[in-house]
Amino acid sequence: MSDALVLVINSGSSSLKFALMDAQTGDAVISGAGECFGRDDARMSWKVDGEKTEKTLSAGSNHHQEAMDIIVGLIESNQLSDKLQAVGHRVVHGGETFSQATLIDDAVLGQIDALKALAPLHNPAHVVGIKAARQAFPSLPQVAVFDTAFHQTMPEKAYHYAISRQLYNDYGIRRYGFHGTSHYFVSREAAKWLNQAPEQTNVITVHLGNGASLCAVKDGQSVDTSMGFTPLAGLMMGTRCGDIDPSILEFLSKKGLSTDEIHHELIDKAGLLGVSELTNDCRGLVDAAEQGHKGAQLALEMFAYRVAKYIASYMVPLSRLDAIVFTGGIGENSLPVREMILKELAIFGYQADAEANAAARFGAAGQITTQASPLALVIPTNEELVIAQQAMAMA
Numbered sequence: 353m354s355d356a357l358v359l360v361i362n363s364g365s366s367s368l369k370f371a372l373m374d375a376q377t378g379d380a381v382i383s384g385a386g387e388c389f390g391r392d393d394a395r396m397s398w399k400v401d402g403e404k405t406e407k408t409l410s411a412g413s414n415h416h417q418e419a420m421d422i423i424v425g426l427i428e429s430n431q432l433s434d435k436l437q438a439v440g441h442r443v444v445h446g447g448e449t450f451s452q453a454t455l456i457d458d459a460v461l462g463q464i465d466a467l468k469a470l471a472p473l474h475n476p477a478h479v480v481g482i483k484a485a486r487q488a489f490p491s492l493p494q495v496a497v498f499d500t501a502f503h504q505t506m507p508e509k510a511y512h513y514a515i516s517r518q519l520y521n522d523y524g525i526r527r528y529g530f531h532g533t534s535h536y537f538v539s540r541e542a543a544k545w546l547n548q549a550p551e552q553t554n555v556i557t558v559h560l561g562n563g564a565s566l567c568a569v570k571d572g573q574s575v576d577t578s579m580g581f582t583p584l585a586g587l588m589m590g591t592r593c594g595d596i597d598p599s600i601l602e603f604l605s606k607k608g609l610s611t612d613e614i615h616h617e618l619i620d621k622a623g624l625l626g627v628s629e630l631t632n633d634c635r636g637l638v639d640a641a642e643q644g645h646k647g648a649q650l651a652l653e654m655f656a657y658r659v660a661k662y663i664a665s666y667m668v669p670l671s672r673l674d675a676i677v678f679t680g681g682i683g684e685n686s687l688p689v690r691e692m693i694l695k696e697l698a699i700f701g702y703q704a705d706a707e708a709n710a711a712a713r714f715g716a717a718g719q720i721t722t723q724a725s726p727l728a729l730v731i732p733t734n735e736e737l738v739i740a741q742q743a744m745a746m747a
C-alpha cells in the first residue's frame with residue numbers, strides 16, 4: 353500500500369457510498385455503503401480485507417454524520433490516518449460552472465448548492481455529504497469531481513437544443529451530459545491500449561449499465577454525448593426511456609396523468625423493464641430471451657439497435673474512429689448484447705470474435721472484434737480511481 357490514500361465519497365439523499373482508495377495502485381483498502389438514511393432502518397456495511405461488517409444506525413440521528421464518524425473510526429482503528437491525503441466527492445452536476453475537479457471551499461460549496469436548480473435530487477445530497485466530511489476531516493483537502501465536467505468541451509452545435517435561446521438564457525436548458533468520469537477514464541485507458549497520446553485518440557465510449565450513455569471523444573475531448581439536460585435522455589436504459597417524442601408528455605398530461613406520474617412512467621417504469629414487462633436486469637433478460645420470452649427478446653433488440661444507431665451517428669463528429677469502447681455492467685459483461693450491437697453495425701464492417709468476446713468479462717479488458725473488423729474494445733470502468741487521482745492531484 354502506498355501513502356496516497358484518498359477517501360472517495362458518493363453521497364445520496366438517503367445513502368452514502370465510500371471507498372478508501374490507494375490512488376497509486378487503484379486498490380480499495382476499505383469500502384462500504386450506508387442506506388435508508390433518514391429512516392428507522394438506516395444501516396451501514398463495510399469491508400476491510402474482505403471481511404464484511406454491518407451496523408444499524410441510531411434512530412433519529414443525522415445519518416450522514418454518523419456514517420462519517422464510522423468512517424473516521426475505521427480509518428483510525430486501521431492506523432491509516434497518516435496515509436490519508438484527501439477526500440474526493442462525486443458530484444453529479446457541475447453545470448457550466450465546473451469543467452474540472454475543484455478544491456472545495458465555502459464559495460465552491462455554495463455554487464454546488466446553487467446547482468440544485470439543475471439536479472434537485474443529487475446536489476443537495478452531495479452538499480450534506482461534503483459538510484459532514486469537512487467536519488470529520490477538517491485538515492484535509494476536499495475535492496469535488498463532477499459527472500458533467502468532461503462534457504464541458506462539447507461545441508455549441510452539440511449541446512444546444514433546437515429551442516428558443518430564451519430558455520437557455522433563463523433556465524440553462526441545454527445538453528450537459530453525465531457519466532463523464534467514466535467516459536474520461538475509459539477513453540484514457542483506450543489511448544494506453546492503442547499506444548497513442550490521449551490528445552490524438554478518437555473513440556466512441558459506450559457506458560452500458562443500469563444507466564447508459566455514449567460519448568464521442570475526439571482528440572481526447574468529449575464532443576458529443578447522449579445524455580442531456582438530465583440523465584433521462586439518449587439510450588434506452590434499465591428503467592429509463594431515453595429519447596422519446598416530447599409531445600408524449602403533453603399527450604399523457606391531457607390523459608390525466610400528473611407531472612409526477614409521467615416522470616415515474618419515463619424514469620422508473622420504462623426502458624428494458626417497461627418493454628420486457630419482466631426485469632431491468634440484463635442477465636435475466638438474456639436468459640428469458642433464450643427461453644423464448646418475446647418481451648425480453650424485443651427489449652434486447654431495441655437496446656442493441658439504439659446503441660448501434662448512436663454509435664453510427666457519432667462517426668459524424670469524429671474524422672477518424674480508433675475504437676468503440678464498451679464499459680459498465682452490461683458493456684463489461686454481456687457477450688450477447690455486445691455481439692448484437694456489433695451485428696447492427698455490420699455495414700461498417702464490425703464483426704465480433706466469439707472467443708475474444710467471451711474472454712473479455714468479469715473485469716478483463718480486451719479486443720472483442722476479429723482482425724478484419726474495425727476495432728471494438730472492452731475496458732472496465734473505475735470512476736472511484738479517477739476521483740481518487742483527481743483529488744490526490746490537488747492534495
Ligand code: AMP
Binds near residue numbers: 685686687
Ligand atoms: P451497472 O449499473 O454498471 O452496475 O450495471 C448494471 C447492469 O449490468 C445490469 O443490467 C446487470 O444485469 C448487468 N450485468 C452485471 N453483470 C453482468 C453479467 N455478468 N452479465 C450480463 N450482464 C451483467
